Amino acid sequence: MNTADQNFDALRLNLPPAPKPLGVYKPCLIDGKYLYVSGHGTVQDDGSLIMGRIGDTMTAEEGKLAARQVGLAILSTIKTNLGSLNKVKRVIKVLGMVNCKPDFEKHPFIINGCSELFAKVWGDDNGVGVRSAVGMGSLPGNIPVEIEALFELF
Amino acid sequence: MNTADQNFDALRLNLPPAPKPLGVYKPCLIDGKYLYVSGHGTVQDDGSLIMGRIGDTMTAEEGKLAARQVGLAILSTIKTNLGSLNKVKRVIKVLGMVNCKPDFEKHPFIINGCSELFAKVWGDDNGVGVRSAVGMGSLPGNIPVEIEALFELF
Amino acid sequence: MNTADQNFDALRLNLPPAPKPLGVYKPCLIDGKYLYVSGHGTVQDDGSLIMGRIGDTMTAEEGKLAARQVGLAILSTIKTNLGSLNKVKRVIKVLGMVNCKPDFEKHPFIINGCSELFAKVWGDDNGVGVRSAVGMGSLPGNIPVEIEALFELF
Numbered sequence: 001m002n003t004a005d006q007n008f009d010a011l012r013l014n015l016p017p018a019p020k021p022l023g024v025y026k027p028c029l030i031d032g033k034y035l036y037v038s039g040h041g042t043v044q045d046d047g048s049l050i051m052g053r054i055g056d057t058m059t060a061e062e063g064k065l066a067a068r069q070v071g072l073a074i075l076s077t078i079k080t081n082l083g084s085l086n087k088v089k090r091v092i093k094v095l096g097m098v099n100c101k102p103d104f105e106k107h108p109f110i111i112n113g114c115s116e117l118f119a120k121v122w123g124d125d126n127g128v129g130v131r132s133a134v135g136m137g138s139l140p141g142n143i144p145v146e147i148e149a150l151f152e153l154f
Numbered sequence: 155m156n157t158a159d160q161n162f163d164a165l166r167l168n169l170p171p172a173p174k175p176l177g178v179y180k181p182c183l184i185d186g187k188y189l190y191v192s193g194h195g196t197v198q199d200d201g202s203l204i205m206g207r208i209g210d211t212m213t214a215e216e217g218k219l220a221a222r223q224v225g226l227a228i229l230s231t232i233k234t235n236l237g238s239l240n241k242v243k244r245v246i247k248v249l250g251m252v253n254c255k256p257d258f259e260k261h262p263f264i265i266n267g268c269s270e271l272f273a274k275v276w277g278d279d280n281g282v283g284v285r286s287a288v289g290m291g292s293l294p295g296n297i298p299v300e301i302e303a304l305f306e307l308f
Numbered sequence: 309m310n311t312a313d314q315n316f317d318a319l320r321l322n323l324p325p326a327p328k329p330l331g332v333y334k335p336c337l338i339d340g341k342y343l344y345v346s347g348h349g350t351v352q353d354d355g356s357l358i359m360g361r362i363g364d365t366m367t368a369e370e371g372k373l374a375a376r377q378v379g380l381a382i383l384s385t386i387k388t389n390l391g392s393l394n395k396v397k398r399v400i401k402v403l404g405m406v407n408c409k410p411d412f413e414k415h416p417f418i419i420n421g422c423s424e425l426f427a428k429v430w431g432d433d434n435g436v437g438v439r440s441a442v443g444m445g446s447l448p449g450n451i452p453v454e455i456e457a458l459f460e461l462f
Contacts, residue, residue, distance in 0.1 A: 115178035128179060134293055146442060248333070256361075288444050289445040
């Protein structure tokens with residue numbers, strides 16, 4: 001069985017730089033065997049953010065890719081702070097927040113962009129936790145997706 | 155003292171079918187003595203969803219009933235996955251998310267539809283935890299209420 | 309080193325009355341070494357709530373002060389229920405929910421009003437946890453900010 005780091009390498013995706021806090025908070029925090037991860041945004045390889053509102057300036061497909069980018073930003077925070085994705089045993093919980101028009105209805109489709117990435121890295125059982133995927137009124141810097149998460153560590 | 159299952163039976167309410175995931179997540183996840191429950195929607199007895207926006211196509215009273223239906227869907231997930239409501243010791247946390255017009259102000263009234271159900275099942279102390287009841291910009295499939303929860307198990 | 313209570317006293321700020329639940333929930337709940345705190349609103353010294361929507365009837369600066377007031381309400385709940393702020397070891401997680409116009413982008417700035425208060429009370433390390441700062445569609449009673457939190461106790 002491959003490790004999480006090996007699984008990620010096989011995807012041939014780039015990790016963006018681990019985002020620096022935009023306010024008074026920590027990007028992640030370890031409490032015993034738990035890793036809490038702050039709400040992450042759509043950080044790209046050059047450090048800039050994907051911006052837009054789904055159903056308005058952005059399609060659902062673009063939104064799903066944006067959610068995958070948020071997942072990559074979370075992976076980058078884990079790798080930068082813990083040294084390896086292998087330190088994570090499993091995903092416990094994901095809160096996927098979508099910046100979209102009030103009549104948008106496909107939030108689960110959007111957040112799958114992140115959840116499918118986690119499932120590829122940690123596997124179909126350990127990489128999948130509980131989740132809520134919901135529509136916000138707005139998000140910081142007009143990013144289309146923000147995701148916070150809770151992981152169990154080895 | 156009655157058990158949670160006995161308390162629920164005394165309410166003479168139907169449990170809807172336990173909802174299947176609409177994306178890459180688990181309906182619930184056990185971690186030690188904790189049960190994490192994904193965001194649940196307004197699943198009815200025939201498996202269909204109550205849809206609508208509170209303050210727009212739906213009254214507050216209808217919204218409160220919809221929140222009770224979300225509570226029933228959560229009970230169904232617990233019963234299906236754990237076999238009995240008696241496995242739950244107490245409610246720790248509820249996040250109640252309301253799909254409503256921007257000028258709606260009675261979110262706590264809506265989410266009480268779920269919280270009052272939990273209080274009847276597990277009692278006025280163990281059935282009541284911390285809570286936030288807030289207004290979203292939108293919810294999946296235009297459901298009026300989505301609720302996620304954390305329980306402590308025996 | 310000063311205690312949290314001493315740090316708070318040095319700020320010369322008033323604690324509002326601990327808010328009573330507006331629905332079926334507990335203001336806070338202790339589970340082992342964790343303190344869960346319900347979503348709190350902008351309770352003022354006379355018990356009334358600051359109301360308004362940021363970017364609409366309220367400026368960002370007013371919103372940041374409102375978030376500080378929410379932080380004070382949380383401190384009041386802790387002091388009322390645990391007797392002292394010294395019982396808290398550290399902030400684990402904050403969810404900062406902002407009631408604002410859809411085009412508002414400075415949510416982290418708003419929620420810093422609460423986070424900076426916590427950092428002054430429990431210090432720059434223990435007083436700072438993970439966080440999400442996001443925009444809601446609406447909040448109960450049209451309050452501008454609602455914040456829920458998780459603390460670790462000594």
